[in-house]
Amino acid sequence: MLSATCRRLAPALWGPRAPSAVARRYLLAPGVRSFADQSERAEEPRTFHPELLKFLVCPLSKKPLRYEASTNELINDELGIAYPVIDGIPNMIPQAARTTRQNKKQEEVEQH
Known part of the structure; x- marks a missing residue:
C-alpha cells in the first residue's frame, strides 16, 4: 500500500525533472528501505x-x-x-x- 502511494505522489514531488533510471528503480523497488531509515540521511x-x-x-x-x-x-x-x-x-x-x-x-x- 505504501509503495502504491509513493508511486502516485512521486511525480508531484519530483516536479518537472524526473530522477535517473537508477534512482527511480531504487525508489520504487519493493522492500527497499526509505532514505529516512539510512543512518547518513536520518540526521539531516x-x-x-x-x-x-x-x-x-x-x-x-x-x-x-x-x-x-x-x-x-x-x-x-x-x-x-x-x-x-x-x-x-x-x-x-x-x-x-x-x-x-x-x-x-x-x-x-x-x-x-
Whole structure:
C-alpha cells in the first residue's frame, strides 16, 4: 500500500525533472528501505516542500493554505490558525493548530 502511494505522489514531488533510471528503480523497488531509515540521511533535517501546497487544504475550511517559512507553519488566514510542520511533515490535526489572531477582547484592550 505504501509503495502504491509513493508511486502516485512521486511525480508531484519530483516536479518537472524526473530522477535517473537508477534512482527511480531504487525508489520504487519493493522492500527497499526509505532514505529516512539510512543512518547518513536520518540526521539531516527534513524541510517542507512548497510544491505540496497544491494538494493540501485546511481540514476545517477546505481552503488552500500558505506556507510561512519563518515559523515553519501552514497558515489559514481566513480562520486565523496555523498548522505546525515537524520534520517536513505538516501536522494537520485541528487540535495541534495554534491561533494566529488575538481574541477580540484583547484587541480592544490594546487599542485603548
